[in-house]
Amino acid sequence: MKNQTPTLGFTIVCLLLIPWFEIRAAEEKTKPAPPANEAKDSAEADSGKETPDPGKQPIDRYFAITGSTVHTITGPVVDGPTVLCKNGKIAEIGHDLRLPKNTEILDAKGYHMYPGLVAIQSQGILGNEPPEDNTDLYNLSMTLGLANGITTAVTGNTAAKLTFGTVEGHVLRQNLFHTLQYSTENPDGRRKFRESLERARQYLRDLDDHEKKKKHDPKSKPPTAPKNEDEKALKLLKHELVALATVNTAQALNDLAGLAEQYGFQLVVQGAAEGWIVAPQMARAGVRACITPRTRRDRDERTNHPNGSSIENARILHEHGILFAIIPSSTGITTMGLAGRDLMHLPMEAAFAVRGGLPDEVAVRAITIDAARILGIDHHVGSIEVGKDADFAIVDGDLLHYMTLVRWAIVNGRIAYDKQKDSLLDHIRPDGQRDAPPPYDPWPRRLGEDW
Amino acid sequence: MIGIRGRQIHSFHHGNRQAFWLITSLLGLLLTMPPLARADVPEKLAFRVGKVVTMDDEDRVLNNAIVLVCGGKIEKIGTIKDLPIPDGYTLIDRPDHWLVPGLVEAHDHAVGSSSDLHDYVYLTNPGLRTTSALVPESENLKRARAGGVTTALMLPGSGNNLSGFGTLTKLAGDTVDKMLIRAPGCVKIAQAGNPERYWYGVSRCFMYYNLRQTLQKALAYHQKWERYEAGETAEKPEFDLFWDDFRAVFRRDIIALVHTQWYQVVMSSVDMLAKKLHMRIVLGHATFEAYKTAPLVIEQQDIYTCNGPRQIHFDQHQRKIMGNAARWWQGGVRKLGINTDAPVVPQEELPFQAAMACHYGWHPYPALRGITRIAAETLMLEDRVGSIVVGRDADLGLWTGDPIDPRSACELTVINGQIVYDAAKKREF
Numbered sequence: 112m113k114n115q116t117p118t119l120g121f122t123i124v125c126l127l128l129i130p131w132f133e134i135r136a137a138e139e140k141t142k143p144a145p146p147a148n149e150a151k152d153s154a155e156a157d158s159g160k161e162t163p164d165p166g167k168q169p170i171d172r173y174f175a176i177t178g179s180t181v182h183t184i185t186g187p188v189v190d191g192p193t194v195l196c197k198n199g200k201i202a203e204i205g206h207d208l209r210l211p212k213n214t215e216i217l218d219a220k221g222y223h224m225y226p227g228l229v230a231i232q233s234q235g236i237l238g239n240e241p242p243e244d245n246t247d248l249y250n251l252s253m254t255l256g257l258a259n260g261i262t263t264a265v266t267g268n269t270a271a272k273l274t275f276g277t278v279e280g281h282v283l284r285q286n287l288f289h290t291l292q293y294s295t296e297n298p299d300g301r302r303k304f305r306e307s308l309e310r311a312r313q314y315l316r317d318l319d320d321h322e323k324k325k326k327h328d329p330k331s332k333p334p335t336a337p338k339n340e341d342e343k344a345l346k347l348l349k350h351e352l353v354a355l356a357t358v359n360t361a362q363a364l365n366d367l368a369g370l371a372e373q374y375g376f377q378l379v380v381q382g383a384a385e386g387w388i389v390a391p392q393m394a395r396a397g398v399r400a401c402i403t404p405r406t407r408r409d410r411d412e413r414t415n416h417p418n419g420s421s422i423e424n425a426r427i428l429h430e431h432g433i434l435f436a437i438i439p440s441s442t443g444i445t446t447m448g449l450a451g452r453d454l455m456h457l458p459m460e461a462a463f464a465v466r467g468g469l470p471d472e473v474a475v476r477a478i479t480i481d482a483a484r485i486l487g488i489d490h491h492v493g494s495i496e497v498g499k500d501a502d503f504a505i506v507d508g509d510l511l512h513y514m515t516l517v518r519w520a521i522v523n524g525r526i527a528y529d530k531q532k533d534s535l536l537d538h539i540r541p542d543g544q545r546d547a548p549p550p551y552d553p554w555p556r557r558l559g560e561d562w
Numbered sequence: 563m564i565g566i567r568g569r570q571i572h573s574f575h576h577g578n579r580q581a582f583w584l585i586t587s588l589l590g591l592l593l594t595m596p597p598l599a600r601a602d603v604p605e606k607l608a609f610r611v612g613k614v615v616t617m618d619d620e621d622r623v624l625n626n627a628i629v630l631v632c633g634g635k636i637e638k639i640g641t642i643k644d645l646p647i648p649d650g651y652t653l654i655d656r657p658d659h660w661l662v663p664g665l666v667e668a669h670d671h672a673v674g675s676s677s678d679l680h681d682y683v684y685l686t687n688p689g690l691r692t693t694s695a696l697v698p699e700s701e702n703l704k705r706a707r708a709g710g711v712t713t714a715l716m717l718p719g720s721g722n723n724l725s726g727f728g729t730l731t732k733l734a735g736d737t738v739d740k741m742l743i744r745a746p747g748c749v750k751i752a753q754a755g756n757p758e759r760y761w762y763g764v765s766r767c768f769m770y771y772n773l774r775q776t777l778q779k780a781l782a783y784h785q786k787w788e789r790y791e792a793g794e795t796a797e798k799p800e801f802d803l804f805w806d807d808f809r810a811v812f813r814r815d816i817i818a819l820v821h822t823q824w825y826q827v828v829m830s831s832v833d834m835l836a837k838k839l840h841m842r843i844v845l846g847h848a849t850f851e852a853y854k855t856a857p858l859v860i861e862q863q864d865i866y867t868c869n870g871p872r873q874i875h876f877d878q879h880q881r882k883i884m885g886n887a888a889r890w891w892q893g894g895v896r897k898l899g900i901n902t903d904a905p906v907v908p909q910e911e912l913p914f915q916a917a918m919a920c921h922y923g924w925h926p927y928p929a930l931r932g933i934t935r936i937a938a939e940t941l942m943l944e945d946r947v948g949s950i951v952v953g954r955d956a957d958l959g960l961w962t963g964d965p966i967d968p969r970s971a972c973e974l975t976v977i978n979g980q981i982v983y984d985a986a987k988k989r990e991f
Binding site: 123266325409421422423446447448449463464466511512515516537538540545552 | 967
């Protein structure tokens, strides 16, 4: 982590958290701690914005990645350009760029560079809300997430970055969604939600009438502003909030999509296992989805309409123009041994969507830009474009191939994970060697010749 | 019963041959021959494909190849240039697809439902057989076929030290008899882990004692019969259903599938079961840091390692994520396969287990071999399944590409020369 400039946020965490961290921080050249009232600003500041030393001009931090095949996602795949980052943002992309003198250069020739992956849900990688206070910036899950190329994740209702070792530029966006408790098994809840929407809509109409009346009658009273759930419903109608619901059955999806269409609110559905059955209805209502392609729901033979999961779900949703993100069935990180269904293997879940007929590019979008769009953070992350955050997953092959490993993860223009400098996976195909010798392993301790 | 019905309908066209066909059909059922052809499925298939991965002794991979299937067996293999397709064969022409052997699962618990089959009667339960609980055409089996899996060892659970005998089956057929390859197909032994939760106080020393005691009694029964059969004694031993299945185990006609993990437990499996009792054992999980026993396992030349469902081990002392299969391979173990432990990992994800093994350091070709040929050898079925070789069972998977890649889909599954899954009709996985 030679390029990791300690920042104010970093220092605060040092003071608050683990002792060994302090030792580590002390080893590096720590800047004098700025006044405490700047702390919040610093934590929330745009990524890459250095805390200025008093009386000095801030020094721009340049970082360049050269030689890789760049998968921009929103644009073409470019072979071997230099991507220059300034203060954690992408400043320039091109061949023959003139690099500033103090640029830190990462030679990634032979590697593929994707935008950092976006995990639309996560557990254990980030701290509970508020993550800027709770995230353990050196936790193993974060490193393993980075080792999978994930640079942005969601905790609770907040999107934050896997800023290993620093809280600077950690939080991206808060209050992502308004969660609906919506279930076809809860008719009362459904009725209450509908009524709230209806009252909110009536309020908007009354307000409109009031505005008109006021011109003739200045004493006209405005309608009473809605409260509690009605207020939330109003925010939904005004697109100040986005609704989020976990629904899987065709019936519930249809029902909810109908409401979204009728009242014109923005809706994201999690699960959507039977989305393939009601894709036209979802598309008409502009519903967005967060799906797990491998979801397994057996058909219910007692019903006479299509039901159950389908490996073709992703393809069918895509063909109907529905925007979706992909997430594995487990949104945590597990080292207990069952590999391939958690956030250590996000691209593998996307690969299963390809199995069902989704084009590769769309599957990659579903774990980068499309996930970012659903979270409303696509102006920061999800693609490689000038002006966006310098978050990258630099991998040793096709992202969706099962042999591909992340070589570097870059967050806010800093190397947050370097496979060959971290013990976790350095022994697996070091620098691409498939027949590398096994790692030094002092066991078996008791299995000598005389055992 | 569809097979029979098909024959009966067929018989009407031949009027006077009706009785003959009926008798033939019944005989077929009685002798548990390979399933009879359905009226709507051609018996002669010709595959013209981009790649055939044979998994034969020479590890041949043929590009632009033809495979002919007749009478439930592989009839001919050749390249498009050399092998003309005779008349009467239904051509399946997929010039960009791969034809691979039907995948073989050496560790499946989804015998009758979606959950592990556990009969927690005693700590050791000789006499129990999964054959009696097998449910043909269950949802799990259908999905497994959609994942290109054609053969499985249906095991009892691992909640006891010895949970009974497993069944070797094909994953097609609407009766148990039609599915059956061999029953009993193995004895299932579980060491450490799950059986330690059987009852308070059951731990490793007691388990080893208990297991040894059961197996010694079984061995004594077997030896008594051996002596009688060799003419060493005229006294005919009494038949005992409780112990009789063990005779095949001690004759090494069937394997002992051992649920064993952690290095200490694997050491005990090797020592107690392979070295001292001369059983042909399969290390049925071989997870956590079990790969450290590789030198011991190699020393006993006939031990097969069937790794899974855990594909990684987090070595906390070294802060390293080890790929279990890769570490066994690096330790020199070559009789190495992969399992799902279905339904722990869904049966159709067997190739994905291999993908994970590769992601963490193994190699694609041996991994594919580990779920076909090696798995067949593990089960002592290599003369029938696990490879595309003339004369062997026509169990095949037609894939859009590398079967290990989760992006590839199985388009067609063939068991005993019959199409049992066709994604063009409905894609299940």
